[in-house]
Amino acid sequence: MSQQTFHIRVNVNGRWYEADVEPRMLLIDFLRDVLGFTGPHIGCDTGHCGACTVILDGRNVKSCMVLAVQVDGARILTVEGLEQDGQLHPLQEAFWENHALQCGYCTPGMLMSAYFLLKRNPDPTEDDIRKAIEGNLCRCTGYVNIVKAIKSAARKMSTRKQ
């Protein structure tokens, strides 16, 4: 099983990591198996469920659709990096307070898609929110409280800024 490997350097949640990876290794497997970030989950491997969503250089991506070798030099944010100085991100707070999760398996991906939305659009309409999480499946909640939580986080973040 000796294979050619590539050396990559990648920043995850503010810290730089270096590793030799096989060319076919997926970003999600790199994050989970090599670096130990098991917040992003695997629900399918085919880019449909969105449980593995992370922020890659400012954009939300499904990390099962990206190869590890593609992220050399990139900055990645996972759910583990949302918290700042021991304080939950307003989205994490809002998901928790609004029962926007049940089993919680989709939550790390859902949070990252919501994070990407609020970065681009701090004052989203309900329609904007629904479009932003179209690529993230949740089988438990029926999405009702997820939409509520994202609205509530947006409100909270805009008040804090003022």
Add this chain to the structure above:
Amino acid sequence: MNWRWPESTSLEEVLKVHWIGASIPRLDGWPKVRGEARYPTDLVLEEMLHAKTVRSPHPHAKILSVDTSEADGMPGVAAVLTASDIPGQNRYGALVQDAPVLAEDVVRYIGEPVALVAAVCEEAAVEAAEAVNVEYQPLRPVTSIEEALSPGAPRLHSTGNVARHTVISRGSPHSAIETSDVVVETMYRTQSQKHMFLEPEGGVAWIDEDGTINVVAGGQNPYRDKLQISRVLGLPMEKIRVVSYPAGGAFGGKDDITVQIHLALLAWKTGKPVRLVWSREESGVVGYHRHPYRMEMKTGATRDGRLTANLAKIYSDTGAYQSFGPAILDVSIEMINGPYRIPNYEIDAYLVYTDNGVASAFRGFGAPQANFAIESQLNMIAEKLGMDKLEIRAMNVLGPREPGSFGVAVETEPSIQRILERARGRLSRVGTPSRGWSRRGIGVALAMKGVGFGAIPDYPAAAIEIDPDRERVVAYFTNPDYGQGVITSCAQIVAEALQLHVDKVEVVNADTALSPDTGSSSASKSTYAAGNALLLAARNAVRRLALEAARILGVPASEVGYDAGFFSAPGSRGRVSIFDAAAEMASRGSRPRFEAAFEIPRRPEPVEGTLEVPHLVFSHALAIAEVDVDLLLAKAEAKDVHLIADVGRLINPVGARAQMEGGAIQGVGYALMEEQAYSDARTENINFTTYIVPTIADVPDVSVEFVEGEEKTGPYGAKGAGEVPFVPIAAAVADAIADATGVRPTELPMNGERLSRLLASAGLLPKRLSRLLEGA
């Protein structure tokens, strides 16, 4: 647990309303939003082996030989196991142990496990699995209920293709049908539905220094899993530990064994930690699914709308093995007359083997299928008689203490009439008017769902420990929280019982090494069962610790009272906290841990021919659905679903509402989109690309109102909310489509394919499309 209040709720406010009825955030929410919760498929152990299952490519075949010699010798391979390596009994199954752990002489569905491989990495395991050489002689598969029952069909089991046949009747159903003023006769078909939990079946296992096998995998009943492992491995129960928390969704699909026995076998044989996780596609092929049904219904009524008789033939496709099939059939039998007064009925029910995978428990457990049939029948009778659909239900619904079809009342406190009352006026509500090719319809259905196992004995046990050092109360119970929120509701119940802040309560969930057996999380009973057991344990704790307090206070125990965390006695100075009393007990070497078991009320004997009929406690829900039907696209889209429900007292109203919303949306998926299609016992739509579950783009507005009754046998009046919101959705959506188009769907799901045929049959499709469908 790191836990604090949301900004909006002050402690005083919460204490005023007590912990029962307080919508506190989930106790498991903190680790889950931080991404630090470790699900079974997240776990990595040192020197862990990776496992792969060798599976049958045939739906039905004889195994002529299994040759593992090539795989055995491959680099990195630690074990290749076949049926002959199983030390104990090579059978498992929740009710009847009829499924081979590894197939011996015959396979009965595509994907049936034949061998197991463990290797140092996943690639090596995959390669070795491919190198296991199994020689099959394919046999003719049984691909449908009809084929299974036809003469000359291959026999899948030595007993034939009928796993169970039950006939229950009362009165003179056939003559009552003949003399009825109006009779509706319809055949209904419902489909196989996949659970599609986001975390596939999987986990890890390892052996402790003392020889205990530890299995951590998403499951719904760790003690039953442990029992099943012990039978197969031939090991005593105390050598096995099962942990089933957390789990990334279950919905019934992790109730019976998935990976647990295979994991234990591999750990036992190799002596090493091992990981086995099914891929999404593997889960799609071999994971459980909801039983497809065929139901032939003939229901009669008088001219003024009173139900006279119900003739129901029910056929359930259980696939290759029984799993929960017989109990699920019981629930369908119990639900097929609805909550209605029907003096004459005959229920003729069959559980049938086919080669279509293995069907098992799924939210609703046989109730959704039966509900689709009986509620559609009722709506058609109302239409025939020109009656109001709520009125016909109000007229036929059983009274609170009136014995129903199976000798027991369907409500312990009056609630169905209250639900119907609340629904009044809503059915006539005018939505968006129909425009162009689009038609808007509104529909209704009423549902009930038993809480618990009915006549099957069930004694959930739980424990409470008062930890004096950390000043915490620890609640131990094993029915897993896979998202429904039983950890939070039970913490609230314990806080209320001991009159302590819920911050003082911690939960240890679903670990057989630490907790007595609370049974399963299933049958809408997790809060009811664990909550009741914990209430009794809390009472034991107070009673026992009052003795310690009396000793400290120097008064007779009979004088000691307990209030908000403190023991005191009239006339004696000072008070003793529950933690100080526990410290006193601990100081003499006794552990301040208190267990109790609750007996779920039941009839001593089930109705003849069944395992669990009747239930004694039911939750109720009525659904009103508004649906748009696009005649041009033959597409039905649910726009609005409103639920009115009685699930007993709400322990955590926001959590209960979330259960209802999630259940309703799964019900919309069942009604309109979801179907695992089998063709020649082979299924192709096995992942999220081809099996479409509702995304946020598919979901209607959902609203929920509660008619809050108080269940006398429930913990603080609670019943169960897990399943009942799912049950009425399909019938309500079908009714809305009938309202919009004038033709009534009788098959699920009501997707484009079925809808276009239905609309064509009624002449509602544009003519050119109709001709295309007819093949002209």
